[in-house]
Amino acid sequence: MLITTTPILEGCPIKEYKGIVTVETIIAANMFRDIAAGFRDIFGGRSGSYETVIREAKETAIRELEKKAEAQGANAIVGFAIDYETMGKGASLLMAAARGTAVVI
Helix, strand or coil, X not given: CEECCCCCECCECCCEEEEEEEEEEEEECCHHHXXXXXXXXXXXCCCHHHHHHXXXXXXXXXXXXXXXXXXXXXXXXXXXXXXXXXXXXHHCEXXXXXXXXXXXX
Protein backbone atom coordinates (compact mmCIF):
# COMPACT_ATOMS: atom_id res chain seq x y z
CA MET A 1 0.00 0.00 0.00
CA LEU A 2 1.30 3.41 -0.96
CA ILE A 3 1.13 5.96 1.88
CA THR A 4 2.00 9.62 1.40
CA THR A 5 1.71 12.83 3.39
CA THR A 6 0.74 14.75 0.28
CA PRO A 7 -2.91 15.15 -0.84
CA ILE A 8 -2.15 13.89 -4.36
CA LEU A 9 0.21 11.42 -6.01
CA GLU A 10 2.23 12.85 -8.88
CA GLY A 11 1.52 10.80 -12.01
CA CYS A 12 -1.11 8.64 -10.27
CA PRO A 13 -4.58 10.10 -10.61
CA ILE A 14 -6.93 9.27 -7.77
CA LYS A 15 -9.83 7.26 -9.22
CA GLU A 16 -11.94 7.04 -6.08
CA TYR A 17 -11.98 8.42 -2.55
CA LYS A 18 -12.99 5.74 -0.04
CA GLY A 19 -13.02 7.90 3.09
CA ILE A 20 -11.03 8.95 6.10
CA VAL A 21 -9.21 6.25 8.06
CA THR A 22 -7.99 6.74 11.64
CA VAL A 23 -6.34 4.58 14.28
CA GLU A 24 -5.07 5.03 17.79
CA THR A 25 -2.36 2.82 19.28
CA ILE A 26 -1.43 2.91 22.97
CA ILE A 27 1.79 1.32 24.17
CA ALA A 28 2.96 1.12 27.79
CA ALA A 29 6.46 2.10 28.77
CA ASN A 30 7.76 -0.17 31.52
CA MET A 31 9.64 0.57 34.74
CA PHE A 32 13.05 -0.36 33.30
CA ARG A 33 12.65 2.10 30.44
CA ASP A 34 11.67 4.77 32.97
CA ILE A 35 14.80 4.11 35.02
CA ALA A 36 17.04 4.20 31.93
CA ALA A 37 15.37 7.41 30.76
CA GLY A 38 15.96 8.93 34.21
CA PHE A 39 19.69 8.29 33.84
CA ARG A 40 19.59 9.91 30.40
CA ASP A 41 17.92 12.97 31.94
CA ILE A 42 20.76 13.27 34.44
CA PHE A 43 23.72 12.43 32.23
CA GLY A 44 22.38 13.39 28.79
CA GLY A 45 22.16 11.33 25.61
CA ARG A 46 19.49 9.56 23.65
CA SER A 47 17.02 7.16 25.17
CA GLY A 48 17.15 4.15 22.88
CA SER A 49 14.47 2.31 24.84
CA TYR A 50 11.95 5.13 24.39
CA GLU A 51 12.92 5.51 20.74
CA THR A 52 12.04 1.83 20.35
CA VAL A 53 8.63 2.40 21.97
CA ILE A 54 7.91 5.34 19.66
CA ARG A 55 8.99 3.34 16.60
CA GLU A 56 6.79 0.41 17.69
CA ALA A 57 3.78 2.70 18.18
CA LYS A 58 4.31 4.29 14.75
CA GLU A 59 4.72 0.98 12.93
CA THR A 60 1.68 -0.53 14.65
CA ALA A 61 -0.45 2.52 13.80
CA ILE A 62 0.62 2.40 10.14
CA ARG A 63 -0.14 -1.34 9.87
CA GLU A 64 -3.60 -0.83 11.40
CA LEU A 65 -4.27 2.15 9.12
CA GLU A 66 -3.36 0.01 6.09
CA LYS A 67 -5.75 -2.72 7.24
CA LYS A 68 -8.62 -0.24 7.58
CA ALA A 69 -7.92 1.28 4.17
CA GLU A 70 -7.75 -2.17 2.53
CA ALA A 71 -11.06 -3.11 4.18
CA GLN A 72 -12.61 -0.09 2.41
CA GLY A 73 -11.19 -1.27 -0.92
CA ALA A 74 -8.37 1.29 -1.10
CA ASN A 75 -4.86 0.71 -2.40
CA ALA A 76 -3.30 3.96 -1.16
CA ILE A 77 -3.55 6.52 1.63
CA VAL A 78 -3.03 10.23 0.99
CA GLY A 79 -2.73 13.05 3.51
CA PHE A 80 -1.13 10.73 6.07
CA ALA A 81 -0.30 12.28 9.46
CA ILE A 82 0.65 10.88 12.84
CA ASP A 83 0.60 12.50 16.28
CA TYR A 84 1.98 11.31 19.60
CA GLU A 85 0.69 11.92 23.11
CA THR A 86 1.69 10.66 26.53
CA MET A 87 -1.04 9.45 28.85
CA GLY A 88 -1.56 7.77 32.19
CA LYS A 89 -0.02 8.22 35.60
CA GLY A 90 3.48 9.60 35.17
CA ALA A 91 2.99 9.68 31.38
CA SER A 92 3.65 5.94 31.29
CA LEU A 93 1.58 5.35 28.15
CA LEU A 94 2.37 6.53 24.65
CA MET A 95 -0.46 7.01 22.15
CA ALA A 96 0.13 7.27 18.42
CA ALA A 97 -2.87 8.55 16.47
CA ALA A 98 -2.62 8.19 12.69
CA ARG A 99 -4.98 9.38 9.98
CA GLY A 100 -5.29 9.77 6.25
CA THR A 101 -7.67 9.42 3.32
CA ALA A 102 -8.11 5.99 1.76
CA VAL A 103 -8.10 6.16 -2.03
CA VAL A 104 -7.95 4.01 -5.15
CA ILE A 105 -5.24 4.97 -7.63
